[in-house]
Structures are given as structure tokens and as C-alpha cells.
Amino acid sequence: MHRVGSILQFVGGAIGRVAMSGILIGLFFVIVGVTPWQFFVYFFQHPLAWLASPWIRPSITIIGLVLIGASLWFNLWSRKQHIIDDLAEDMAWAVHNLLNRSPPASTPETIAAWEADFKVWCDGISRKLENRAFFTRADQLHFDVLGIFEPIAVRGHAIELAHLESQLNEKLKRLRDVINWTQQRRR
Numbered sequence: 001m002h003r004v005g006s007i008l009q010f011v012g013g014a015i016g017r018v019a020m021s022g023i024l025i026g027l028f029f030v031i032v033g034v035t036p037w038q039f040f041v042y043f044f045q046h047p048l049a050w051l052a053s054p055w056i057r058p059s060i061t062i063i064g065l066v067l068i069g070a071s072l073w074f075n076l077w078s079r080k081q082h083i084i085d086d087l088a089e090d091m092a093w094a095v096h097n098l099l100n101r102s103p104p105a106s107t108p109e110t111i112a113a114w115e116a117d118f119k120v121w122c123d124g125i126s127r128k129l130e131n132r133a134f135f136t137r138a139d140q141l142h143f144d145v146l147g148i149f150e151p152i153a154v155r156g157h158a159i160e161l162a163h164l165e166s167q168l169n170e171k172l173k174r175l176r177d178v179i180n181w182t183q184q185r186r187r
Contacts, residue, residue: 083134084179087125091175094121098168111161118164122171129178139178146170 028036050056072078098118105114122144129140149170152162 080134080182083128083131084182087128087175087179090121090125090128091172094118094168094172099165105161106158111158111164114161115164118168125171125175134182135178139181143171143174143178146174 025036028039032039034042098114098121101114103110105111126140126144129135129143146167149166152166152169
């Protein structure tokens with residue numbers, strides 16, 4: 001069931017933006033006493049005395065450089081790349097510590113330990129995929145829910161371990177899919 005939002009959401013995008021600009025111009029007029037464009041014309045014709053200070057230009061330059069540096073340091077794309085790199089590190093961890101575990105799991109106890117580590121790894125990846133700033137619910141479900149997958153038969157491995165390794169193989173493929181999709185998104 002859809003919930004009704006604000007009046008501006010009801011009216012719509014372009015109409016809402018026009019209405020909001022009218023409201024803001026009206027508020028500015030009530031508070032200041034002139035329209036915004038009249039205020040800026042007056043301001044530039046009669047600048048304030050502190051604008052004539054010899055320190056104003058270097059100060060504005062320094063503030064601008066700080067803002068540019070902050071926007072480059074904290075931008076969305078670098079955070080997205082950091083999240084993707086973190087997932088790639090998790091994939092490398094799974095390959096090193098689960099797939100290439102030394103000594104390989106062969107007894108029921110070591111297989112149970114392998115399965116516990118695998119579940120902890122899956123839960124950690126799923127928690128990272130809950131970040132809706134970068135991943136969609138579809139991405140998370142694509143990783144979490146396997147359904148039918150191709151079994152891998154490895155000679156000398158127990159059937160339980162082969163089944164778990166097949167799941168790991170499918171999870172790694174799906175995590176690669178999620179990483180690729182996330183890198184291709186423009187948001």
C-alpha cells in the first residue's frame with residue numbers, strides 16, 4: 001500500500017519545484033523587503049566595506065581550495081570504490097582461507113569449522129550489501145539466495161565439503177556480479 005506524502009510530492013516534480021521557488025522568493029521578499037534579484041543588484045552596486053579589505057581575495061581563494069579538497073576527499077565515488085575494494089578483499093579472504101585452506105578440511109570437525117567460517121563470511125558480506133547508498137535490495141538477494149547451482153565434484157573431498165565448496169563458488173560468482181553492477185551504476 002502506498003502512503004501519501006507531502007503536498008509537493010502530490011503535485012509533482014516540475015510543478016513542485018516551481019511552487020517551492022515561488023515560496024522561497026516570497027519568504028525572501030517578506031524577510032528582506034525586496035526581491036532576490038533586486039537585493040543582489042543593490043549588493044553589487046554598493047558592496048560592503050569589508051569586501052574592500054586586502055585579505056578578502058586570498059581568504060576566498062583559501063576557502064575555495066579547502067572546499068574543493070573536501071569535495072574530492074569525501075566524494076561519493078571514492079567511498080563507493082572503497083566499499084567495492086573492501087568486498088574484493090573479502091573475496092580474496094574467502095579464496096585464501098576457505099577454498100585454499102591448509103590443511104584441507106577432511107574430518108567432520110574440520111568440515112563443521114569450515115562451514116561455520118563460510119557462514120560468518122556470508123553474513124558479513126550480506127551486512128555490507130545492506131548499505132543502500134551503494135547496493136540495491138536486488139544485489140543483496142542475488143548474493144544471499146542461491147536456488148539451484150552447479151555442483152562441483154572434487155576427488156577426495158567429502159560430499160558435504162563439495163556441496164559447501166559449490167555454494168562458495170556460486171557466492172563468489174554472484175559477488176563478482178554485484179561488484180560489476182555497482183561499478184556500472186551512475187549513482
